[in-house]
Amino acid sequence: MSYDLAARTHLMGVLNVTPDSFSDGGRFLDPDNAFRRAIEMEEGGADFIDIGGESTKPGSAPVTVEDELRRVLPVIERCSGRLTVPISIDTTKSEVARAAIDAGATLINDVSAGVFDPAIVSLAGRSDVPMILMHMQGTPATMQNQPIYGDVTREVAAFLDERAKNAQGLGVKQVIIDPGIGFGKSLEHNIRLIRELHILTTSGHPVLVGVSRKSFIGSILNLPVGDRMEGTAAAVAACIFAGAHIVRVHDVREMKRVAVMCDALKPLHVRADLTL
Ligand code: HH2
Numbered sequence: 001m002s003y004d005l006a007a008r009t010h011l012m013g014v015l016n017v018t019p020d021s022f023s024d025g026g027r028f029l030d031p032d033n034a035f036r037r038a039i040e041m042e043e044g045g046a047d048f049i050d051i052g053g054e055s056t057k058p059g060s061a062p063v064t065v066e067d068e069l070r071r072v073l074p075v076i077e078r079c080s081g082r083l084t085v086p087i088s089i090d091t092t093k094s095e096v097a098r099a100a101i102d103a104g105a106t107l108i109n110d111v112s113a114g115v116f117d118p119a120i121v122s123l124a125g126r127s128d129v130p131m132i133l134m135h136m137q138g139t140p141a142t143m144q145n146q147p148i149y150g151d152v153t154r155e156v157a158a159f160l161d162e163r164a165k166n167a168q169g170l171g172v173k174q175v176i177i178d179p180g181i182g183f184g185k186s187l188e189h190n191i192r193l194i195r196e197l198h199i200l201t202t203s204g205h206p207v208l209v210g211v212s213r214k215s216f217i218g219s220i221l222n223l224p225v226g227d228r229m230e231g232t233a234a235a236v237a238a239c240i241f242a243g244a245h246i247v248r249v250h251d252v253r254e255m256k257r258v259a260v261m262c263d264a265l266k267p268l269h270v271r272a273d274l275t276l
Contacts, residue, residue, distance in 0.1 A: 002174035013041030031074035045256030052090030058144040080104025094119035125171025137184025153196040201243030210248035211235035
């Protein structure tokens with residue numbers, strides 16, 4: 001299966017069922033609270049709900065398969081059949097992705113692009129589920145130590161191209177690529193990737209970008225994580241004007257308005273350049 005992402009910018013609402021996520025950790029550990037949040041995001045204009053049970057913030061500790069399943073499955077089970085929008089599973093583990101698909105998820109969001117657990121890619125192919133492949137340098141535990149690139153955008157694009165070809169070879173019909181803002185990148189790397197995002201958006205795959213509340217916004221504005229709404233809005237607008245197809249955000253209602261405005265004002269040459 002494939003999602004039609006061409007006509008307008010799509011929003012992915014973030015739902016972290018974790019104690020330690022950098023901006024919403026601990027808020028949605030109770031499955032009923034998480035379900036209510038999913039409904040709220042759907043009503044606010046989310047096109048996908050991305051459910052994750054493992055924080056990937058810099059320095060975070062890995063979670064076992066059992067713990068991750070204990071967190072996400074009750075939420076997916078509550079959402080499945082009650083949400084009208086697709087459920088995405090944010091995991092790097094094939095066992096978690098398999099159980100999530102059995103429970104109703106229809107999109108896999110893998111921040112390691114199939115590097116941590118290659119079986120997740122063949123699972124996506126066999127299950128006929130689209131996959132988001134994200135670039136990361138290193139692992140969450142170490143990635144911000146000292147990220148190094150020659151030309152960050154070219155290297156990220158080459159990595160994603162190789163991972164996309166691998167996934168297509170394993171039967172994944174729709175591959176969505178993601179530069180992985182904040183994943184093994186300095187402030188300068190993040191800025192370069194957003195300024196040069198057109199290199200990814202004209203590569204033939206739909207592009208998802210996750211800028212929401214991230215630390216590069218905090219660095220530019222000198223503001224804490226709870227005060228990054230306007231910075232997020234500006235970064236979302238920059239990504240949409242560069243041709244992003246999906247933006248992954250916490251503040252769905254607000255960013256939906258930003259996306260609708262940006263879609264209305266998007267230069268025609270950006271529209272024309274997009275190859276999907
Ligand atoms: N960012 C985060 C998590 N998953 N997935 C994709 N495809 N792209 C991203 O940029 C991305 C992602 C980190 O944000 P968040 O989920 O809010 O935090 P945490 O990893 O601490 O749970």
